[in-house]
Amino acid sequence: MSSSLTRPNRRPERLLILGSTLTVLLIVGVVTALLIREHANTLQTAKRTANTITQLIDADVLRNVELYDMALKGLISATERTDLQDVSESIRHLVLFDRSAAAPYKGDILLLDPAGEVIADSSLLTPKLGNFADRDYFQAHRTNPDLGLYISRPFMARCQCADPWRIAFSRRVSSPDGRFLGVAVASMRLSYFHQLFSSLNIGSNSTINLLNHQGILLAQEPLLEADIVDKDLSQRPNVARMLRERDGSFQSISSVDRQARLYSFSNVGNLPLIVAVALSSDEMFAPWRRAAWLVSIATGVLCVGLLWLTWALCMELRRRHRAEQVLSELAATDALTGLANRRTLDERLRLEWDRAQRSTESLSVLMIDVDHFKAFNDRHGHQGGDEALRAVAHVIASHIRRPADLAARYGGEEFAVVLPNTDAKGAWVIAEHIRKGVQHLPRVAGDEQPITVSIGLSTWQKHSRISLEDLLLKADQALYQAKHSGRNRIVDVSKTSN
Numbered sequence: 001m002s003s004s005l006t007r008p009n010r011r012p013e014r015l016l017i018l019g020s021t022l023t024v025l026l027i028v029g030v031v032t033a034l035l036i037r038e039h040a041n042t043l044q045t046a047k048r049t050a051n052t053i054t055q056l057i058d059a060d061v062l063r064n065v066e067l068y069d070m071a072l073k074g075l076i077s078a079t080e081r082t083d084l085q086d087v088s089e090s091i092r093h094l095v096l097f098d099r100s101a102a103a104p105y106k107g108d109i110l111l112l113d114p115a116g117e118v119i120a121d122s123s124l125l126t127p128k129l130g131n132f133a134d135r136d137y138f139q140a141h142r143t144n145p146d147l148g149l150y151i152s153r154p155f156m157a158r159c160q161c162a163d164p165w166r167i168a169f170s171r172r173v174s175s176p177d178g179r180f181l182g183v184a185v186a187s188m189r190l191s192y193f194h195q196l197f198s199s200l201n202i203g204s205n206s207t208i209n210l211l212n213h214q215g216i217l218l219a220q221e222p223l224l225e226a227d228i229v230d231k232d233l234s235q236r237p238n239v240a241r242m243l244r245e246r247d248g249s250f251q252s253i254s255s256v257d258r259q260a261r262l263y264s265f266s267n268v269g270n271l272p273l274i275v276a277v278a279l280s281s282d283e284m285f286a287p288w289r290r291a292a293w294l295v296s297i298a299t300g301v302l303c304v305g306l307l308w309l310t311w312a313l314c315m316e317l318r319r320r321h322r323a324e325q326v327l328s329e330l331a332a333t334d335a336l337t338g339l340a341n342r343r344t345l346d347e348r349l350r351l352e353w354d355r356a357q358r359s360t361e362s363l364s365v366l367m368i369d370v371d372h373f374k375a376f377n378d379r380h381g382h383q384g385g386d387e388a389l390r391a392v393a394h395v396i397a398s399h400i401r402r403p404a405d406l407a408a409r410y411g412g413e414e415f416a417v418v419l420p421n422t423d424a425k426g427a428w429v430i431a432e433h434i435r436k437g438v439q440h441l442p443r444v445a446g447d448e449q450p451i452t453v454s455i456g457l458s459t460w461q462k463h464s465r466i467s468l469e470d471l472l473l474k475a476d477q478a479l480y481q482a483k484h485s486g487r488n489r490i491v492d493v494s495k496t497s498n
Contacts, residue, residue: 012317013314013317013318016310016313016314016317017310017314020306020307020309020310023306024303024306024307027299027302027303027306028299028303031295031296031299034295035292035295035296038288038291038292039285039288039292042284042285042287042288043251043262043284046262046279046284047249047262047264049279050249050262050264050277050279051249051264051266053200053202053208053264053277054264054265054266054275054276054277055266056200057196057197057200057208057210057268057275057277058266058268058269058275060196061196061210061268061271061273061275062268062269062271064188064192065149065151065169065268065271068169068186068188069149069169069171071109071186072109072149072169072170072171072184072185072186073171075109075111075120075184076171076173076184079111079173079181079184090125107157107166107186107187107188107189108121108122108123108186108187109121109122109184109185109186109187110122110127110132110184110185110186111173111182111183111184112132112133112138112182112183112184112185113181113182114142114180114181114182115131115133116131116132116133116134116135116138116183117129117130117131118130118131118132119182122186130158132183132185135152135155135168135185136152136153137150137152137168137170137183137185138170138183138185141170141171141172141180141183142180142183144172145172145174145178145180147172148171149169149170149171149271150169150170150171151167151168151169151212151271151272151273152167152168152169152170153167153212153216153218153230154166154167154190154216154218154219154229154230155167155168155230157187163189163190163191165189165190165191165229166187166188166189166190167187167188167190167218168185168186168187168188169185169186169187169188170183170184170185170186171183171184190218190219190229193210193218193219193221194219194221197219197221198221202277202279203279203280203283203284204280204283205259205280205282205283206261206277206278206279206280206283207220207221207222207224207277207278208220208221208275208276208277208278209275209276209277209278210273210274210275210276211233211239211242211243211273211274211276212272212273212274213243213272213273213274214232214234215232215233215234215235215239215240215243216230216231216232216233216234217229217230217231217233218230218273224254224256224257225256236255237252237255238252238254238255238263242263242265242274242276243274245265246265246266246267246274247265247266247267248264248265249262249263249264249265250262250263251263251281254278259280259281259282260280260281260282261278261279261280261281262278262279262281262284263276263277263278264276264277264279265277331343332344334393334408334409336386336389336390336393336409337389337390337392337393337409337415338390338393338397339393339396339397339407339408339409339415340406340407340408340409341408341409342408342409342410342411344406344408345406345408345410345416345418348406348408348418349365349406349418349468349472350468352404352406352418352420353460353468353471355420356420356460359421360462361420361421362421362422362423362424362459362460362461362462363418363419363420363421363422363459363460363471364418364419364422364423364424364426364427364457364458364459364460365416365417365418365419365457365458365459365471365472365475366416366417366419366427366430366431366434366455366456366457366475367410367414367415367416367455367456367457367458367472367475367476367478367479368392368396368414368415368416368417368434368453368454368455368456368479369413369414369415369453369454369455369479369483370388370389370392370413370414370451370452370453371451371452371453371454371483371487371488372449372487373385373388373412373413376388376444376447376451379446379447380444380446384444388444388451389409389413391441391451392415392438392441392451392453393407393409393415395434395437395438395441396415396417396434398437399430399433399434399437400417400430404420404421405417405418405419405420405422406418414479416475417430417431417434422459423459423461424457424459424461424492427457427459427492428457428490428492431455431457431490432490434453434455435452435453435455435488435489435490438451438452438453439451439452439488452487452488453488454479454482454483454487454488454489454490454491455478455479455482455489455490455491456474456475456476456477456478456479456480456481456482456490456491456492456493457475457478457490457491457492457493458471458472458474458475458478458492458493459492474493477493478491478492478493479491481493
């Protein structure tokens with residue numbers, strides 16, 4: 001039989017697989033795009049949060065620095081008054097330090113002479129002895145008359161106290177002609193920054209930092225390193241970028257603990273101070289990662305389920321196709337011999353005839369009849385006759401090797417063979433092989449004569465002027481002549497009539 005009857009049609013299955021694959025890719029693409037967008041939204045939210053924190057810190061620090069600066073300006077203005085020489089020490093003390101009471105976390109406010117000696121102290125009517133000429137702020141004002149408000153590096157106060165770390169705000173005291181008359185200095189406890197920074201909830205692995213423009217760390221909450229306060233961090237890449245840009249945000253790896261952080265920083269007003277908030281990327285993206293895992297797992301389950309359903313549907317389509325194929329083969333096959341049946345023969349013969357007309361290639365038909373079959377069937381019964389027909393069919397099928405050739409049971413003990421692209425000579429060779437093959441079948445017990453067949457051959461060639469009906473008629477006439485001229489032979493009437 002033709003291979004076209006057994007070749008599976010995989011087009012619907014391939015379309016189903018292609019559609020499911022594209023659907024899965026589309027789902028994965030959409031989910032990926034949504035996760036990327038949500039990641040960007042999370043980053044933007046974190047940036048806004050960090051910017052809000054820096055603005056709050058900026059405002060608070062700037063307000064308190066202004067209070068200290070106001071106290072210093074008030075002290076310098078009071079020193080310039082000539083009417084305080086004759087008043088009592090208590091009144092003079094009140095006038096000098098009347099603006100210092102509002103400054104939070106303040107330490108001592110001092111007035112130093114040109115040699116660095118204390119000449120006025122906000123905490124005592126009679127100032128204690130002390131020299132601060134070695135402090136950075138004193139040396140800076142002595143050498144630079146135009147320095148303005150100076151913010152010192154952190155230092156340890158000369159006191160026996162639980163909170164010794166301080167920073168100082170200072171201004172130069174000058175004579176009308178510009179001579180250096182000393183320094184007005186106010187110290188502030190660094191615990192102020194600890195209180196301010198710790199009041200803001202930024203997470204356990206995030207930090208808030210205050211640096212000056214030289215890269216000196218003034219405060220950090222929480223401390224990532226011991227003794228990091230008053231340390232020069234200007235050579236660290238992240239700090240160097242902040243000092244260079246003064247305002248902005250970026251993501252980077254910390255050089256201290258190698259953790260990824262989002263750095264948001266800004267300059268505190270016009271002061272030489274920078275506030276930097278470093279939010280932990282792990283904490284910042286933790287909710288997004290949890291959501292991403294859940295969405296990814298759900299999407300994965302959905303895609304796997306879709307692919308599994310596609311596979312199951314493909315298996316069902318294959319099962320149905322095999323069932324339809326079996327039914328189709330049963331409908332196209334003779335149940336006794338396994339060859340094509342009469343309907344299949346008629347359809348195939350019409351198809352090959354039309355093809356031969358287009359291609360002008362030869363088309364041959366063999367009509368085969370089992371000799372003396374009625375007598376054989378009477379001697380051996382229907383079962384023996386059926387066995388003989390199956391044996392003959394097997395011989396015929398074994399000599400039909402090309403995919404386009406077709407062997408069919410024509411009816412009763414008659415068979416037909418369609419041979420496309422085969423001339424009379426080639427058809428004769430095949431017919432002879434079939435005749436000899438049947439003749440050499442094992443003899444049935446009790447029979448002296450072998451089973452034989454008579455074959456009629458008819459061929460349509462390029463210049464033949466016959467129809468398909470004439471082709472079949474000529475093959476049938478040739479079979480009739482073969483049977484009446486002695487049987488077990490081949491007759492080709494087309495050699496004498498076209």
